[in-house]
Amino acid sequence: MRHALNVAIGPVSFRVGSAWRSPVAALAGLYRDYPAPADEVCDFTVRLEPEKPWRRWLRPSVAIHGDYMLPDAAPLSLAHGLLAAEMGMNLQMALGQKRFLLLHAATVERGGRAVILTGESGAGKSTLAALLGERGWRLMGDEFALLDCESGMLHPFPRAISLKNGSIEVMRKVAGEGRLGPVLEGTPKGTIRHLKPRPEAIARMTEPARPALILFPRFGADRAMRPVGAAEVFVRLTQASTNYVALASRGFDSLSGLVATCPAMAIDYPDADTAISLVEALFRELPQ
């Protein structure tokens, strides 16, 4: 592969190869401040390749290949090459991660204890986590929570956060233009820009935390909260995990352990400030 870059995010490293220069250059820009895995062996390999040889130059079409692939995935245009790289890395995690139990959740940490924010895609977890990250919480991740099956600790995966449409302006005001990646227009989900986590979150990306609270956030309703029963939490977390089945008894033991020890609440909120105050209040009420 003509162009290549190694990227480490938390405990996972990726070798990203590309037939074109621009996706790798964009990725390098976004992950410039991350500790480089320089001399290390990489966990996964991503390849951005033309679907057919002539698509390298003619209406360049970026197919997402690598160690793990989806057979019928549609290729992306070269303008969205950075997205292709991100999707490639996500795919390796979703299909190939077998060491950590993956939960589809955002995680924030304070004082060594982590709050897991889990729920459907598009429910605004990423933006909520990003905002918490600007309000004194350490952002551990916005998409994947990594549960260590042996220790029960959560490991950070603080990738650059994919912000869509309205959220971009919200975060630009709070975090500043300097922490945003290039503008990607015309994607199937609208306009996208990536937000780099705060320098401290990046610097502490190898520091795990003990899970303390599980939240199911729901945007768009009046302020409310209710406890969620353990069985419901267990089922919802397995549904939100891409590798639960593959992890067999390790997955079962670590997930049932998490559910048994961590209180869980569903929270509803009409706006971000209310959400943040709910998270703060519930965290404060946790036994020390």
Add this chain to the structure above:
Amino acid sequence: MAGPIYAADGPGAIRAVPLDGLVALFHRPSGMTHIVAPPAPQILEALQEGPADARTLLARIAAVYEIGEGSAEAIEARLAELEEAGLVRRA
């Protein structure tokens, strides 16, 4: 009329974790996880004494637990589900 006789795997085959009224089961031979409600966990427990049909299982369970109306039907229905899931088999 005696129904089919069912058997379950031995004691080491299942890891069970109670989760607020339900039970999460990890079934080692299949690598699969199931969430089950009573009387399913009781049926699996009762089958540890040996293969049995629905009527015998009802008696075994009744010896230990309070059972209510419709228990016989519930046990037959759960047995069919447990068989489909592979947690019990025809002996």
Add this chain to the structure above:
Amino acid sequence: MSRLLARILADPSACRGLEAAQWTALVTAARAESLLGSLAFRLEGEPGLPAKVVQILEAARWDSEQARTQALWEAEMARRALAGTGAPVILLKGTAIVAAGLDAGRGRSIGDLDILVPHERLDDVQRSLLEAGWEWVKEDSYDDLYYRRWMHELPPLIHRTRDRMIDVHHTILPPTARPRPDAAALIAASVALESGLRTLSPEDMVVHSAAHLFADGDLAGGLRNLWDIDRMLREFAARDPGFWPRLAERARLHQLRPTVARALRLARALYATPVDPALAGRPRLSDRFFEARLLARNGWGQPTRRALRFAFYLRSHWMRMPPLMLARHLWTKATR
């Protein structure tokens, strides 16, 4: 990179001194060839591995354990579904290898469940599987006719809740292919497992593996298939010196002697497998093309040698069907 992969599988100590970038490439090539699990078991306990490599290989071993559990479970569920038919159910390929506890099964990646049943029991088997929750994968009637007339298996079935596929074979090569293995003899020589399921006899397992590698495909996944053969030959020959003459006899019976001979030569070339020289025969010029095709993978996991691959792709179709039939089949598919 595939050549290095094969060398390390054959001799784990060959990995000493590899640099980080080479390890990354080796892992990627192994994944592309479905050999990471096998590599992980071969390198278990090997001293001096980088910490990250130890992590990757450990996770690969866990993963293959779960794959093994799921494959054996699928076999067990098929056994339960088919118990009433009284038909002999013979496991094939990956599931058979792990069910028999063979060395080749350590770290083996396993795909669908493949079973062999007598041709005359196909209807009973089909009916029992459908009753027990399996469904047809494709609804298309042309494919159905094609399958039933020309292929060596039922159209694919998938279980409705477990989402796993089962391929029911009545012989091991398409009836239209030139070598005509003796299905009845395969079944007659099959070996019972404790569960009541069966596997082919050791010699027939090797013959089938060679047939599958060379006579029923374009050699995709061939490096793994050949690794199976290496492991089986070593294990079976060590058990019993009578293995080699029996293997020669079965290969001859199933009209697959040249295929088995080629498998032996290639295993020896790539994995240094000790083979019976009489059965292996003299090297052929074409061996080099097969070897190149098997190794056509680089350290990025990309397939290489495009023209060679295409040649083998054509060969696989030609071997399955006489040319006229192939033309008609491709025409029908193209004009649908």
